[in-house]
Amino acid sequence: MPVTRPRPQRLGDPSIVVHQLTTTPGEIVDVAGVPATSLLRTVTDVILRQGRYPAVAVLDSALNRGLLTDEDVAALPALIRGRRGAVAARTYLAEVDGRAQSPLETRARLRCVDGGVPPDELQLEVRDEEGRLLGIGDLGWRAARLIAEADGSDPHAAPDALFADRRRQNRLVNAGWRILRFTWADTLCPDYIPRTVRHAMSTYP
DSSP states (O other): OEEEESSOOOOOOTTOEEEEOOOOGGGEEEETTEEEEOHHHHHHHHHHHSOHHHHHHHHHHHHHTTSSOHHHHHHHHHHHTTSTTHHHHHHHHTTOOTTOOSHHHHHHHHHHHHTTOOOSEEEEEEEOTTOOEEEEEEEEEGGGTEEEEEOOHHHHHSHHHHHHHHHHHHHHHHTTOEEEEEOHHHHTSTTHHHHHHHHHHHTOO
């Protein structure tokens, strides 16, 4: 558990990692009676300390949930300037996309980017000839009529959600779209997702 403190203090718990940082009064908020850093300051610290995948996932999630705005993200380069990790963190900012609806979607997208098959669209809408919505895909390659779904355990576990997912997939398949499905475990193998996407794209007429 990382903890930020404004001044040194000995802690006997080896599971707690203490970071000594300077904060301003405006960066401290009260959370249920406990002083904590503000959301923007917390995100700033996270992207400086974490690797690319978790850092981009945190930023994507904060944007998607409306916790941060595009203006907040635009202000981050100035907030991290001169701090350790700033060079890498600036590259993460270029990959942020608030349309990602889960860390799994972020990881799947970054695997595709790293593998040379970045999706054309996120939350790709597929409609029939009359404009009726058939479904929305997490990652999409419209020219190849290909959708990749990031299947997390929570949203797809309930029976109703599972059945709705299957009906949506049937509508998309009947409209000529192909569906790939990936799990968290798939993202742990760097080449699996892009290789699978690349193969699907190569077999499209």
